[in-house]
Amino acid sequence: QLSLHYISKRQTLEGELHEAAGIPGRSRGGPEAICVSVTLLPKKSKKKQRKFTVRRGKSEENFVIKQSFVFKHVEKDNLDGYGIRFRVYTENKKHLIGELVQQLSKWDLDSHNLPHWVNLDPRSNTSRPDSPTASETSSTSSLQSLQHGGLPQLQVGLGYSEITNRLSVAVQRGSNLQDLQTAPPETYVKVVLLSDTGTRLAQSKTSSRKNQPNPSYMETFVFQVNNFQPVTLMISVKAKKTISIKKDLIG
Numbered sequence: 001q002l003s004l005h006y007i008s009k010r011q012t013l014e015g016e017l018h019e020a021a022g023i024p025g026r027s028r029g030g031p032e033a034i035c036v037s038v039t040l041l042p043k044k045s046k047k048k049q050r051k052f053t054v055r056r057g058k059s060e061e062n063f064v065i066k067q068s069f070v071f072k073h074v075e076k077d078n079l080d081g082y083g084i085r086f087r088v089y090t091e092n093k094k095h096l097i098g099e100l101v102q103q104l105s106k107w108d109l110d111s112h113n114l115p116h117w118v119n120l121d122p123r124s125n126t127s128r129p130d131s132p133t134a135s136e137t138s139s140t141s142s143l144q145s146l147q148h149g150g151l152p153q154l155q156v157g158l159g160y161s162e163i164t165n166r167l168s169v170a171v172q173r174g175s176n177l178q179d180l181q182t183a184p185p186e187t188y189v190k191v192v193l194l195s196d197t198g199t200r201l202a203q204s205k206t207s208s209r210k211n212q213p214n215p216s217y218m219e220t221f222v223f224q225v226n227n228f229q230p231v232t233l234m235i236s237v238k239a240k241k242t243i244s245i246k247k248d249l250i251g
Contacts, residue, residue: 001017001018001019001020001021001115001116001117001118002015002016002017002018002086002115002116002118003015003016003018003114003115003116004084004104004107004109005109005110006074006076006079006104006109006110008076010072011072011073011074011075011076012070012071012072012074013040013070013071013074013082013084013104013109014068014069014070014071015038015068015069015070015084016066016067016068016069016115017036017038017052017065017066017067017068017069018064018065018066018115019062019063019064019065019066020034020036020054020062020063020065020088021061021062021063021117023062023063023088023097030056031056031090031091031097032055032056032091033053033054033055033056033090033091034053034054034056034063034088034089034090034091034097035051035052035053035054035088035089035090035091035092036051036052036053036054036065036067036086036087036088036089037049037050037051037085037086037087037088037089038050038051038052038069038084038085038086039084039085039087040071040074040082040083040084041082041083041084041085041101042082042083047072048071050069052065052067053091054067079104079105079109080103080104080105082103082104083101083102083103083104084101084102084104085099085100085101085102086099086100086102086118086120087099088120095216096173096216096218097120098120098121099120099121100118100119100120100121102118151176152174152175152176152177152237152250152251153174153175153176154171154172154173154174154175154189154235154237154251155172155173155174155175156169156170156171156172156235157169157170157172158170158233160225162227165224165225165226165227166222166223166224166225167193167222167223167224167225167231167233168220168221168222169191169220169221169222169223169233169235170219170220171189171191171206171217171218171219171220171221171235172216172217172218173214173215173216173217173218174187174189174214174215174217174237175213175214176213176214177212177213177214177215177237177239177250184211184212184213185239185240185250186208186209186210186211186239186240187208187209187212187215187237187238187239187240187250188205188206188207188208188209188237188238188240189205189206189217189219189235189236189237189238190203190204190205190206190235190236190237190238191203191204191205191221191233191234191235192233192234192235192236193223193225193231193232193233193234194231194232194233194234195229195230195231195232196230196231196232198232201223201231202223202224204221206219207219208240236249236250236251237249237250237251238250
């Protein structure tokens with residue numbers, strides 16, 4: 001639950017986070033504390049982000065947040081080009097619980113700071129809309145959306161810096177990484193950089209995730225690539241072989 005309000009005289013966007021509901025309680029293995037991240041998009045500096053850590057009360061199912069935030073220098077004429085992103089993590093940002101990207105043009109900023117309930121997309125279905133989250137720099141990761149469905153999918157981000165000639169590959173999370181097994185397999189992601197002739201130039205792999213059909217990897221790999229060097233990136237999701245799992249390649 002949150003509220004947003006724009007003060008045109010001061011060119012500030014002000015808001016308050018009231019509470020978070022629907023997060024599993026202690027009896028279901030839910031977190032004792034959450035971290036809430038609020039980011040004004042497009043993000044051009046650390047001043048455009050606020051973070052709050054909230055602990056669950058002894059007798060409370062919901063997280064009572066009661067934290068306010070202010071973003072300055074938000075031009076009224078450019079409001080339609082701004083968005084605001086809310087992310088909820090477990091404590092210390094170990095796992096992403098859910099997120100919401102809200103375009104300011106679709107929010108009633110003259111609602112006198114009235115609180116509204118909004119739904120967060122769960123981590124297995126999180127996506128990044130086209131607008132207003134345009135690419136900020138040529139080296140900024142561009143996350144591809146995870147679509148609904150039963151097919152195995154992987155969310156990754158790619159970025160290239162012309163200054164350092166480095167290619168960054170951010171392995172984010174997987175979805176539906178489960179075959180017909182009674183339990184999800186132990187999976188990992190392998191990233192291989194190939195030359196135009198198919199020669200293996202470099203490779204890396206994530207640590208494995210056990211018994212998670214929608215695993216969160218959140219690992220980034222950096223490869224040195226010449227600006228004029230044609231390369232191919234091969235990304236594969238694999239399951240560690242066991243007695244019941246003969247084939248290790250998921251996709």
